[in-house]
Amino acid sequence: MKETVDSLSSRLNTHEQYGTASYATFLWRCLAVHPGMNILDLGCGEGKFDRLIVDSLDKDCNIVATDKDKTLLDKAVRDSAGYPITYMEVDFDQVLPLGDHCMHLVFSSFAFYYAADVKFTLSEIKRVLVPGGKLVVFGPLSTNKREFKEVILQATGIEMPSNKFSPDITDYLIEACHRAEIKVFRNLLTFPDLTTFMDYTRATFDPKRGVFDFEPDYQKVAEIVADKFPFTVTKVVGAVIAQV
Numbered sequence: 001m002k003e004t005v006d007s008l009s010s011r012l013n014t015h016e017q018y019g020t021a022s023y024a025t026f027l028w029r030c031l032a033v034h035p036g037m038n039i040l041d042l043g044c045g046e047g048k049f050d051r052l053i054v055d056s057l058d059k060d061c062n063i064v065a066t067d068k069d070k071t072l073l074d075k076a077v078r079d080s081a082g083y084p085i086t087y088m089e090v091d092f093d094q095v096l097p098l099g100d101h102c103m104h105l106v107f108s109s110f111a112f113y114y115a116a117d118v119k120f121t122l123s124e125i126k127r128v129l130v131p132g133g134k135l136v137v138f139g140p141l142s143t144n145k146r147e148f149k150e151v152i153l154q155a156t157g158i159e160m161p162s163n164k165f166s167p168d169i170t171d172y173l174i175e176a177c178h179r180a181e182i183k184v185f186r187n188l189l190t191f192p193d194l195t196t197f198m199d200y201t202r203a204t205f206d207p208k209r210g211v212f213d214f215e216p217d218y219q220k221v222a223e224i225v226a227d228k229f230p231f232t233v234t235k236v237v238g239a240v241i242a243q244v
């Protein structure tokens with residue numbers, strides 16, 4: 001999976017601009033950070049949420065943020081001047097270049113399920129966390145964007161692949177960690193017009209992301225939704241919050 005700077009910013013901006021609730025606020029509440037923490041963000045993208053955490057703690061924390069995409073990391077570094085954030089190019093499937101028990105909190109937002117071997121990645125997370133440390137993993141649940149998936153099905157005859165943040169992964173995390181719980185966040189994205197909806201659709205299917213092996217016929221998608229505006233799509237996000 002190779003997210004691009006453009007497609008990632010475009011989708012994040014859409015969630016903020018047209019949503020009724022803030023994912024950033026949900027994330028921040030689930031993390032429950034406090035001053036002095038060492039924090040690891042896996043699959044950090046542009047580092048947007050890392051800067052948000054640092055700002056909320058008045059810079060009293062240390063963050064290590066990893067991703068496998070050099071372009072996103074370069075942007076993250078440029079945007080994080082003066083922040084106590086160290087960016088590292090690390091794949092989920094690699095050993096983390098960190099000592100044992102050095103992190104109070106590990107989180108991963110919309111990325112953990114790209115690990116080829118979830119068991120290995122979790123073992124690395126457990127190794128770097130202090131005993132009793134906290135892990136928070138965010139991702140879309142199976143009911144995510146139901147209305148959007150229906151439009152794509154109508155336009156292409158193809159069911160969008162089920163979410164990578166499947167019950168297999170959430171159940172595994174809950175079983176493999178102590179005191180795990182799952183919190184659900186719903187955000188209604190209301191697209192005011194066809195242009196905004198089509199921009200979002202194109203960013204979602206951007207072939208450079210490497211997420212989908214097909215692109216819909218955009219003309220057909222536009223015809224199906226043309227008379228449906230304002231059109232609402234419900235984002236359903238889960239957070240597994242665990243102690244290891």
Ligand SMILES: C[S@@+](CC[C@H](N)C(=O)[O-])C[C@H]1O[C@@H](n2cnc3c(N)ncnc32)[C@H](O)[C@@H]1O
Pocket residue numbers: 001002003008012042043044045046048049066067068069072090091092093108109110111114115116
């Ligand atoms: C949807 S983006 C999420 C970015 C950020 N965490 C956020 O919530 O905005 C998914 C991120 O996972 C990264 N990623 C995908 N596969 C990866 C892998 N195997 N190892 C490390 N990072 C990976 C991508 O480069 C991308 O930055």
